Amino acid sequence: MKKLLTLGINALCLLLVSTAAFAVAKEVSPESLVPNDTQRQTALIVNRVLERYHYRKVHLDDALSEAILKRYLESLDPNKSFFTQEDIDSFSKYRHELDDAIASGRLEPAFEIYRRFRQRVDERVDLALRLLQENKFDFTRKENYRFDREDAPWAKNEAEIRDQWRKRVKNDILGLRLAGKDEKKIRETLEKRYQTMRRRVHQLDADNVFQTFINAYTLSIEPHTGYMSPERSENFDISMRLSLQGIGAVLRSDDEYTVIQKVVPGGPADKSGQLHAGDKIVGVAQGEDGEMEDIIGWPLQDVVEKIRGKKDTIVRLNVLPRSGGANAPVKTVAIKRDKIKLEDQAAKSSIIEVDGMRFGVIDVPAFYRDFRGQAAGEKNFRSTTRDVRKLIAGLKAEKVDGIIVDLRNNGGGSLTEATELTGLFIPHGPVVQVKDSQGHIDVERDSDPHEAYTGPLAVLVNRNSASASEIFAAAIQDYGRGLIVGEPTFGKGTVQSLVDLGQFSPHKQDLGRLRLTIAQFFRVRGGSTQHKGVVPDVVFPTAKGSGKHGERSLDNALPWASIQAAEYRAVNQVPQTPMLQRKHERRVARDSGFNFLVEQNQEFNDMEARKEVSLVESERRKEWDEREKRALERHNRLRALRGLPALNKLDDDEDEFEEKEDDPEGINRIMQEEAAHILADFIRQQRPVTAQAE
Numbered sequence: 013m014k015k016l017l018t019l020g021i022n023a024l025c026l027l028l029v030s031t032a033a034f035a036v037a038k039e040v041s042p043e044s045l046v047p048n049d050t051q052r053q054t055a056l057i058v059n060r061v062l063e064r065y066h067y068r069k070v071h072l073d074d075a076l077s078e079a080i081l082k083r084y085l086e087s088l089d090p091n092k093s094f095f096t097q098e099d100i101d102s103f104s105k106y107r108h109e110l111d112d113a114i115a116s117g118r119l120e121p122a123f124e125i126y127r128r129f130r131q132r133v134d135e136r137v138d139l140a141l142r143l144l145q146e147n148k149f150d151f152t153r154k155e156n157y158r159f160d161r162e163d164a165p166w167a168k169n170e171a172e173i174r175d176q177w178r179k180r181v182k183n184d185i186l187g188l189r190l191a192g193k194d195e196k197k198i199r200e201t202l203e204k205r206y207q208t209m210r211r212r213v214h215q216l217d218a219d220n221v222f223q224t225f226i227n228a229y230t231l232s233i234e235p236h237t238g239y240m241s242p243e244r245s246e247n248f249d250i251s252m253r254l255s256l257q258g259i260g261a262v263l264r265s266d267d268e269y270t271v272i273q274k275v276v277p278g279g280p281a282d283k284s285g286q287l288h289a290g291d292k293i294v295g296v297a298q299g300e301d302g303e304m305e306d307i308i309g310w311p312l313q314d315v316v317e318k319i320r321g322k323k324d325t326i327v328r329l330n331v332l333p334r335s336g337g338a339n340a341p342v343k344t345v346a347i348k349r350d351k352i353k354l355e356d357q358a359a360k361s362s363i364i365e366v367d368g369m370r371f372g373v374i375d376v377p378a379f380y381r382d383f384r385g386q387a388a389g390e391k392n393f394r395s396t397t398r399d400v401r402k403l404i405a406g407l408k409a410e411k412v413d414g415i416i417v418d419l420r421n422n423g424g425g426s427l428t429e430a431t432e433l434t435g436l437f438i439p440h441g442p443v444v445q446v447k448d449s450q451g452h453i454d455v456e457r458d459s460d461p462h463e464a465y466t467g468p469l470a471v472l473v474n475r476n477s478a479s480a481s482e483i484f485a486a487a488i489q490d491y492g493r494g495l496i497v498g499e500p501t502f503g504k505g506t507v508q509s510l511v512d513l514g515q516f517s518p519h520k521q522d523l524g525r526l527r528l529t530i531a532q533f534f535r536v537r538g539g540s541t542q543h544k545g546v547v548p549d550v551v552f553p554t555a556k557g558s559g560k561h562g563e564r565s566l567d568n569a570l571p572w573a574s575i576q577a578a579e580y581r582a583v584n585q586v587p588q589t590p591m592l593q594r595k596h597e598r599r600v601a602r603d604s605g606f607n608f609l610v611e612q613n614q615e616f617n618d619m620e621a622r623k624e625v626s627l628v629e630s631e632r633r634k635e636w637d638e639r640e641k642r643a644l645e646r647h648n649r650l651r652a653l654r655g656l657p658a659l660n661k662l663d664d665d666e667d668e669f670e671e672k673e674d675d676p677e678g679i680n681r682i683m684q685e686e687a688a689h690i691l692a693d694f695i696r697q698q699r700p701v702t703a704q705a706e
Contacts, residue, residue, distance in 0.1 A: 038215065039214045040214060040217045042130065045126060046123055047119035047122075047123055047218065051218070051219070051222045052118075052119060053517065054222070055117050055119060055222075057513050057523060058229070058230075059115055060516065061511055062229075062233065065530060066234070066237065066528060067234075067448070067529045067531060067532060067570070068233060068234055068529070068570060070233055072115055074108040076232060076233075077106075077107065077108050077109065077110040080229050080232050081103065081106055081107055081110055081228075082232075084122065084224070084228035087224050087227065089132075091161045092161040092162075092167070094129060094173075095129070096166055096169055096170060096173050097165070097166040106125070110229075119225065122222070123221055126225075137207070139174060140177055140181050140202075141203065141206055141207075143177065143178055143181040144181055144199060147199070151182075151186060151189075151628060152628060152629070152630070155627050156624045156626055156627060157179040157182065157625055157627050158624040159623070159625060160623045181202070183625065183627060184202055186629060186632065187342075189629065190633065191341045201306050205308055208306075208310070209268075212310065212311060223239060223244070226239040231567070231568065234506075235566040236529050237508075237526070237527060238526070239525075239526055240525045241524045242522045258280075259281045259319055259320075259327065259329075259347045259349060260275065260279015260280050260350075261275050262274040263315065263316060263319075264312070269292045269294070269332075270292065270312060270315045271290065272287055272288065272293065274423065275287055276357070277357050277377035278357045278377070279350070280347050280348055284345070286331075286347075287329075287331065289476075290334030291334050292334075293319075293330070294307065294332055295307060295330030296315065298326075298328075299326050304344075320349070323351060324348060324349065325349050326349070328345065329344070330343075331343055331344070335616070335643060358380070359375060359376045359377070360374075360403075361373065361407060363410060364681070366685060367688075367689060369414070370412050370413055371412055371415065371692075372404075373416045374400055374407075374415060374418065375418045376396060376400065376417060376419055378396070378425045379430050380394065380396055380429065381396065381428060382395065395426075395429060395432075396426070396429040397429055397433045397435075400417075400433060400436060408465070412467075413692075413695065414468035414691045415469055415470075416470045416471075416688060416691065417471045417484075419471060419472065419477045419484065419485060420472055420473060420477060420498065421477070422477050423476065425480050426480065427444075430483040430484050431444065431456045433484055434487045434488065437488060437493050437494065438487070438488075438493055438583060439461055440457070441457065441580045442456070442457050442580050443456050443458055443536065444483045444535065445534040445535070446533060447534060468494070469493060469494030469691075470495045470496075470688075470690060470691045470694075471484070471485050472497055472498050472684065473497075473499065473501050473548060474499045474683075475500065475501065475555075475561045476502060476562075477498075478503075478562075479505075481501065482503070482541040482546050483533060483541065485501065485546045487535070491583045493584065495550065495690065495691065496546060497548050497549065497687050498551075498552055498555075498687070499548065499551070499552055499555040500547050500555060501541075501562070502561075502562040503545035503562045503569075504541075504542070504562070504563050505540050506532050508527050509527075511526040513526060534574070536578040536580045540573050540574060542572055542573070543563050543564050543571055543572040544564070545563070550589060552600070552606075552683065553606070553610050557620075560620075592690055592693050592697070595690075595693050596686070596693075603686070604649060605650060605678070606686060608647075609679075612643075612646060615639070615642070640662065644661065647677065650678070650679070651677055654676075
């Protein structure tokens, strides 16, 4: 089996910004939506591989069949906008049959369900177009629209779902009215959006249906296991060979929206300062004056193809900012495409002075390694560990009192780098244990006894620090080598491999590939980094809401587990942290910068908890104005603290095509400065004194 070279949470998603062109699909007739012999064979092989090799022991039975049916229906209709409860009841006959269907290769039930789904899409789109033509909506009438129906019940009947769509069309119209569109443009935009929704579904062929169904099976087992059809596998291979040329953002689908999952450090989106994780892209245009295409409801691959392009060309995006919630008006962002260069993601250092001490900060955005340069025999190939070693030498020459390694938003990367980077701070010994599906345990070790740095150390993490970041942070914590501060980490402690399914076929034909979870990481102390992540020694108040984020928020994620501890010798005893936590809490309670982060985090949590919006236009405008006012006040309080002039509005200092100054308000430094305060407290705590007040 072919093992992925990277371990980060975005190893596959990140490459979507450079996916090759997709052919324009033709409409598929309903009669052709039937399973073929190749798909039957693939289903049998997928089942066999999962049962034999998956880390979680798979037993395809009636209980799993129920989960597969539920997952398949949710995959087709995630926001419960097309099926009614009557449809769902009619599918209950398959509740205990899908396990047998997969095990025997009889896939007809999946295709029957899909044909019903396609029929319902046609009916709902016809209704939406009729409602749009009538356009008799009263935007003063008191009623709400539930835009997030993931946890809502299915509409009981046709009458209920028609009312749901009436509110949906009304909300779509209101959203464009709030964005300043005239009635003619609103009608044109929404007609095209609804027709595109229908066309996209009509273009899905039997292979698409099969892939969706098989992934309903894999995702019912574990969230990082998935099937890629031969066509999808080919596109993945092409993307692996290409440089990251585009805007530098990780994208994912969320219902009918394209959401920015992560902004790549050093990429065009990052440098622009205008795009952030959680923002929704709803429109794409080429060049400075190309027509803006509404892309709500588009497949992710098609959106990616619109966004990526040649270096130095402009792409304009219509974005619903995460900071504005469901009420946010669209803003247009222009980005100049460029390649994502390794040096743009390289570790960097800076110095912070607090409490009469000087601390070096090493920002590590990814665990990178130039495997190609290494294979070519280059002596000075780039790697995280090599770069950090040089930065440490520079900081030691500056005679810093301590070092902070900043791993916030570091989604992972090379396991080798995580191991070697840990070795810069410990004498030698095991770093992480890896247990495979057969129960065998391998131990990744640091064998170099030389330590690049032995002084006071803190590691700053947040909810997006994942995989290799968690391996490093956990090892530093287990060895007692330094303090971990910040938010509980993402919690991805699993390893995936790509399995070529054709090797199990008698004729070695191309059947696509399976991304398979084959192993789990365990700390040297024995506990897993899976699910719980790494819990900091000092937890920041911004951790509120992190329990709904990361691995612990994913369906069917592997649970936390433990194995026997490895043989290792801690460098220091576990530090006494309650006093550090209390000092931290008292300090940030009166810190304007941290109050900014806490208030902003609370605003985000409140918005993400909302499931519905008002359909009264005046209320929507008022809500948006009030949210904008609060955000502006927060920013101006922080700007005053930094000695910057106040803004009249949040985008006052934005020039459409120019790169922005790197963090003029010092938002990124707030947590770094507090980490420095904590490390200063820790250093004073270690000094022998006769009496010390908290």
